[in-house]
Amino acid sequence: MNHRDIRKLISAMVDGELDDAGTKRVNEHMASCPSCTRYARALRAVSADIRSVIPITLPDTFPLAVLRAVHAEQAESRIWMPVELFARRFVVGLGAAVVLSVALAMTIRPEEPVVAEPYLTGELSDSTATRILLTKETPSKNDLLLAVVSPE
Amino acid sequence: MNYAESDDRSLVQAFQNGDERAFEEIVRRYQRQVANVIYMTSGTPQDVPDLAQEVFLKIYKSLGGITVEHSLFSWIYRIAVNVTIDELRRRKIRRMTSLDFSGDPEENEPTFRDSSLPDDQLVSAERREQVWKALRKLSDTSRTVLLLREYEELSYKEIGDILHISEQAVKSRIFRAREELKELLKDYFEVRP
């Protein structure tokens, strides 16, 4: 058994979790190993130091404060429940309205893309680029390039 | 009914039957341990009240559905450990994204039981401070397992129940934690007579 294995046993021994056979083996090893003996002593000292940190305390009123927080949370969820229901209905309604209006737009003007319409009538832009593009029904790659590099 | 004398199982049953005073008693019974696991895991005493409240709110919400077969304490302790580790993780992410180092745990030194004592005791106070700083540098897993052992003085079996691992795994983790400490506290392990 090497020192590391023994140290693992020492760790358990310090915690009172080592059986008799293990304890006997550790003691036999430590009798001729100052390094592991020092390790056992250091573990006990560290352990005592960790335990010497002052425990933190919460006030006696803490349980009541927790209950108050519980009740506040319950009250809040009661307030928000109808709002949530309303919000859900609102979102569903909004979704339906959007679907309906898109469908309507498609029915009324099936061929005319809504976005392009103002440009086609020349209402929104008179820049060179737009003008070049508007003169062509199907612009070629060169037309597009020309449109991009043309100054206003 | 006075619940101070009731065992954990009866308290849980009373709570499940709708008596909030049973819950109040559970909080009273375990607030010390919960506060300490938060403190020792997060290292910042000012975090303790809020996180402890979060822990018990979680307990309130889940208590209706549990049956206490082994230990209520194990269950509560596990929630406290998880809530705290989650919070530390959230903070680590926040620190990484915002470069906010204001939450440096080393700025929050704990107090020691007899550090008010003069002279020779000052040396040991200094040493304990070293131990504390080393503890703060351990991985969350190592620190938790070591504190459950050293601070709460739980057996390997009890720690295994809390962390859902075998006694053998507890033994290994505690040893690993101590090996980490050994690296961090070289003076302690080598120079001391």
Ligand SMILES: [Zn+2]
């Ligand atoms: Zn040895």
